[in-house]
Amino acid sequence: MVIKQWALSDFDIGRPLGKGKFGNVYLAREKEKGIVVALKILFKSQLVKSNVEHQLIREIEIQAHLSHPNILRMYNYFHDEKKIILILEYALGGELFKELQRKKRFDEPTSAKYIFQVSDALNYCHSKKVIHRDIKPENILIGSNGEVKIADFGWSVHAGKSRRETMCGTLDYLPPEMITRAKYDEAVDYWSVGVLCYEFLVGKPPFETKTKEDTYKRIRNISYVFPSFVSAGARDLIGKLLVRDPKQRINLVQVMEHHWVMSHVRREAIDRASQSSDPNE
Numbered sequence: 117m118v119i120k121q122w123a124l125s126d127f128d129i130g131r132p133l134g135k136g137k138f139g140n141v142y143l144a145r146e147k148e149k150g151i152v153v154a155l156k157i158l159f160k161s162q163l164v165k166s167n168v169e170h171q172l173i174r175e176i177e178i179q180a181h182l183s184h185p186n187i188l189r190m191y192n193y194f195h196d197e198k199k200i201i202l203i204l205e206y207a208l209g210g211e212l213f214k215e216l217q218r219k220k221r222f223d224e225p226t227s228a229k230y231i232f233q234v235s236d237a238l239n240y241c242h243s244k245k246v247i248h249r250d251i252k253p254e255n256i257l258i259g260s261n262g263e264v265k266i267a268d269f270g271w272s273v274h275a276g277k278s279r280r281e282t283m284c285g286t287l288d289y290l291p292p293e294m295i296t297r298a299k300y301d302e303a304v305d306y307w308s309v310g311v312l313c314y315e316f317l318v319g320k321p322p323f324e325t326k327t328k329e330d331t332y333k334r335i336r337n338i339s340y341v342f343p344s345f346v347s348a349g350a351r352d353l354i355g356k357l358l359v360r361d362p363k364q365r366i367n368l369v370q371v372m373e374h375h376w377v378m379s380h381v382r383r384e385a386i387d388r389a390s391q392s393s394d395p396n397e
């Protein structure tokens with residue numbers, strides 16, 4: 117069978133949806149079938165200048181193989197001499213962080229629904245040995261039924277690849293401080309779900325301060341406080357994720373089954389999630 121070679125001429129290009137550092141995202145319609153998509157057009161010159169082409173290749177490899185209702189689909193990609201174009205699912209609702217800015221903060225049912233969906237999507241990624249590593253409102257879009265769509269896998273990696281292993285060359289010459297640095301594992305995404313839940317409920321992340329140094333200090337000391345309006349259930353969930361020892365953090369299935377999340381998430385969403393996880397589990 118002939119693999120279709122895509123070109124920009126296959127699309128009617130619409131308004132720009134957003135401007136990014138490496139290029140822009142446009143609303144577009146595929147001419148033959150009239151399917152509405154988002155085209156992320158990246159300039160090779162920009163990618164090379166910022167030395168991120170390997171990251172883009174990893175993003176393409178990873179996102180092209182993921183298929184989940186809460187992960188933005190990448191249908192295909194193509195390139196010409198100057199540009200790389202990603203053919204992406206169009207997220208009708210726009211950016212989640214704009215929604216958060218507009219509403220200041222989300223109520224508990226909305227926050228719990230979003231946390232359930234993000235956890236379900238990340239759990240699916242982890243079942244494929246993919247760690248996202250960059251979960252934040254800026255990387256989440258909203259779909260046509262108000263569901264969240266994790267986008268932008270630019271920073272994700274395949275599990276088991278700690279920085280050490282992704283370093284080229286042998287381990288023998290690494291000094292002790294390089295050996296002790298923690299391996300990346302799925303638990304980095306558990307922590308991010310805790311930060312995301314706090315930011316949904318409060319309107320700003322738990323360790324936010326004026327300077328980078330202070331933020332690092334507060335993360336290291338896990339020093340954060342809850343405003344009085346955050347319920348006991350939400351505090352319990354966040355407290356079980358913002359834990360220093362990665363092994364002590366609850367995992368994503370435990371997040372989805374947490375009483376605070378379950379109390380707000382409707383039955384059919386739970387049934388769908390249990391179907392979407394790996395049947396061999």
Ligand SMILES: CS(=O)(=O)NCc1cccc(-c2cn3c(Cl)cnc3c(Nc3ccc(N4CCOCC4)cc3)n2)c1
Nearest residue numbers: 133134135136137140141154204205206207208209210
């Ligand atoms: C670095 S970057 O270029 O990748 N990110 C910058 C950026 C900035 C802003 C948006 C979007 C964006 C991306 N999308 C993708 Cl990918 C699929 N659908 C959308 C998508 N969809 C979308 C849908 C609706 C709206 N509206 C809704 C009505 O109010 C105005 C905004 C905006 C974006 N938006 C992207």
